[in-house]
Amino acid sequence: MLNDVSDFRRLIDTECVRLAILKASKEDFQRLYDACEAFGNYMHSITVFDKEAQKTVVELDYKFHLTMCELSGNLLYPLVYKAAQEAIKQQICTNFVSRWYYNRLDTSNRDDIERFIRAHYDLYCAVKSGDLTKAKRITVAHLNPNIMKLPDQEK
Numbered sequence: 001m002l003n004d005v006s007d008f009r010r011l012i013d014t015e016c017v018r019l020a021i022l023k024a025s026k027e028d029f030q031r032l033y034d035a036c037e038a039f040g041n042y043m044h045s046i047t048v049f050d051k052e053a054q055k056t057v058v059e060l061d062y063k064f065h066l067t068m069c070e071l072s073g074n075l076l077y078p079l080v081y082k083a084a085q086e087a088i089k090q091q092i093c094t095n096f097v098s099r100w101y102y103n104r105l106d107t108s109n110r111d112d113i114e115r116f117i118r119a120h121y122d123l124y125c126a127v128k129s130g131d132l133t134k135a136k137r138i139t140v141a142h143l144n145p146n147i148m149k150l151p152d153q154e155k
Helices: 002-023 026-045 051-071 076-083 085-102 110-129 132-143
Strands: none
Touching (some): 002 051, 002 076
């Protein structure tokens, strides 16, 4: 099921990224930036990666991607995303937790935390700047359940 959700998200998320580049307004980009900030601020506040922290991270990650769907300007994409919300959240949780533990991340190591935060900001910047190739690459890497380590930020 998780692979099916990953396939679904790869299709929907990359199309929403494409449409957001074409259609999003300045106000829309502010909403996406705010979603990045909410995720980043929470990640900076984590001192223990327990079940409650996992739940909050999943909610904030889902909200970021739902916002991207909304920025697409297609009314159906956010509805479909909401309909599949529980499966999507389970996939987000599984990917996040596996990456966290595979990489032996530690809440005291701020560099590890920054890597997770940066993925959202990199996607936001790519979409805002209109760089579809980069935005799609980031989206696919972010959603790939087989990639255990998030790619480092480009210099």
